Amino acid sequence: MSDGKSQSIMTIGLGLIIIGVLILGFALSQPRMLIMPEIAETVTETVTQTVTVNSVEAEVSVSLPLNLNTCTYDQLVALDGIGERKAELIIAYRDYLGGYTSVEQLKDISGIGDGVYEKIAPYFTV
Numbered sequence: 025m026s027d028g029k030s031q032s033i034m035t036i037g038l039g040l041i042i043i044g045v046l047i048l049g050f051a052l053s054q055p056r057m058l059i060m061p062e063i064a065e066t067v068t069e070t071v072t073q074t075v076t077v078n079s080v081e082a083e084v085s086v087s088l089p090l091n092l093n094t095c096t097y098d099q100l101v102a103l104d105g106i107g108e109r110k111a112e113l114i115i116a117y118r119d120y121l122g123g124y125t126s127v128e129q130l131k132d133i134s135g136i137g138d139g140v141y142e143k144i145a146p147y148f149t150v
């Protein structure tokens with residue numbers, strides 16, 4: 025190979041490396057996108073609902089989103105889509121794990137499939 029041709033190939037290779045570094049630098053400087061953008065629009069409101077537990081009626085106010093690691097049984101039961109049994113399971117699983125690291129761990133609980141998860145996930149954070 026002639027010196028002129030090898031020099032051209034080296035120049036093109038160096039140019040491609042510089043372009044790659046610039047693209048990588050640009051990509052890393054951009055804000056991170058959430059894996060599930062539809063859940064990024066979480067609900068921020070207060071829900072007040074009358075809850076009956078063991079024949080005792082009480083009004084519970086819940087500020088959303090709820091932290092899965094600190095929420096109470098009464099707060100969970102006050103949400104649509106979560107009954108007494110699911111609230112018990114969510115708290116029991118939290119105790120088993122030592123705390124949730126992601127909202128998606130709710131899917132590991134029996135009775136919370138993809139459909140239920142999609143409905144309740146916006147109400148939670150960790």
